[in-house]
Amino acid sequence: MKFAVVVFPGSNCDSDMFYAIQGVLGEEVEYVSHHSSDLSQFDAVLLPGGFSYGDYLRSGAIASVSPIVNAIKDFASEGKPVLGVCNGFQILLEAGLLNGAMKRNHELKFVCDTTPLIVEQSETIFTSEYEQFERIELPIAHAEGNYDCDDETLKDLEAHDQIVFRYADNPNGSKADIAGIVNKEGNVLGMMPHPERAVEEILGTDDGLKLFRSILVNWRETHAITS
Amino acid sequence: MIKVKVYVTLKEGVLDPQGKAIEQALQAKNFQGVRDMRVGKYMEFYLNEDEATDHQIQEMCEQLLANPVIEDYRYETEEVISV
Numbered sequence: 001m002k003f004a005v006v007v008f009p010g011s012n013c014d015s016d017m018f019y020a021i022q023g024v025l026g027e028e029v030e031y032v033s034h035h036s037s038d039l040s041q042f043d044a045v046l047l048p049g050g051f052s053y054g055d056y057l058r059s060g061a062i063a064s065v066s067p068i069v070n071a072i073k074d075f076a077s078e079g080k081p082v083l084g085v086c087n088g089f090q091i092l093l094e095a096g097l098l099n100g101a102m103k104r105n106h107e108l109k110f111v112c113d114t115t116p117l118i119v120e121q122s123e124t125i126f127t128s129e130y131e132q133f134e135r136i137e138l139p140i141a142h143a144e145g146n147y148d149c150d151d152e153t154l155k156d157l158e159a160h161d162q163i164v165f166r167y168a169d170n171p172n173g174s175k176a177d178i179a180g181i182v183n184k185e186g187n188v189l190g191m192m193p194h195p196e197r198a199v200e201e202i203l204g205t206d207d208g209l210k211l212f213r214s215i216l217v218n219w220r221e222t223h224a225i226t227s
Numbered sequence: 228m229i230k231v232k233v234y235v236t237l238k239e240g241v242l243d244p245q246g247k248a249i250e251q252a253l254q255a256k257n258f259q260g261v262r263d264m265r266v267g268k269y270m271e272f273y274l275n276e277d278e279a280t281d282h283q284i285q286e287m288c289e290q291l292l293a294n295p296v297i298e299d300y301r302y303e304t305e306e307v308i309s310v
Contacts, residue, residue: 101296
């Protein structure tokens with residue numbers, strides 16, 4: 001399976017993401033520039049964290065109009081997996097691939113911590129290796145992770161089982177303790193916590209590895225060689 | 228040329244903690260009457276007359292300058308003599 005890690009000016013979790021795939025998951029991975037508009041050779045796209053374009057205007061706003069994002073929209077419309085972590089999540093929101101918006105954390109502080117999460121949906125292609133309602137711990141590091149949407153959108157997210165991760169101890173004021181959501185089709189996931197920073201026990205927790213394993217397992221199932 | 232001034236603020240129902248903190252800071256300086264402080268962004272730019280339609284400016288605001296999920300915007304235009 002071949003992963004793309006998209007690099008924007010100001011991305012800073014791209015090499016962590018690259019390492020999680022190549023070094024730990026053991027799959028193929030390549031960096032792809034934000035200038036590129038071709039994702040045809042990839043099976044999954046990963047949008048890493050960081051401060052794309054210095055968070056100018058709003059987090060993710062400028063990145064959301066770069067050439068690669070149009071390619072990501074096409075890629076997603078084909079049902080292929082797209083994962084946005086932290087700034088990657090903010091970019092997916094700004095690009096309209098996911099609903100809602102990010103506000104400054106309720107205490108206006110950058111939070112850097114390891115935080116408990118509940119896996120609310122274990123039936124997505126990103127979480128099938130987790131148990132339903134499994135409690136996991138992942139690192140967080142953000143100043144704008146306070147998820148917000150109108151009540152109608154929240155109802156819609158809940159009705160379609162789109163809330164994938166919730167904070168067990170809300171660190172940023174997010175509506176309904178939302179830490180990660182998936183689109184209706186189930187192939188675009190955005191999350192503030194960093195699974196790529198939690199793929200080996202030496203890092204404090206390897207609770208993030210199952211997320212990448214889930215993507216791989218589901219890809220293998222749909223691409224099984226029938227001979 | 229048309230000069231466009233765009234003001235972006237958080238929507239009324241959206242808590243503005245930065246505004247709250249500044250309001251309290253003013254009150255701490257004995258400006259007791261300060262209420263409902265909102266912090267926003269101000270942007271200005273120029274457009275040719277033929278491009279400065281309300282439709283065009285609203286599209287710019289809704290597609291990029293403001294995030295309609297959490298922000299409101301308003302704008303003013305004024306004619307300027309081009310240099």
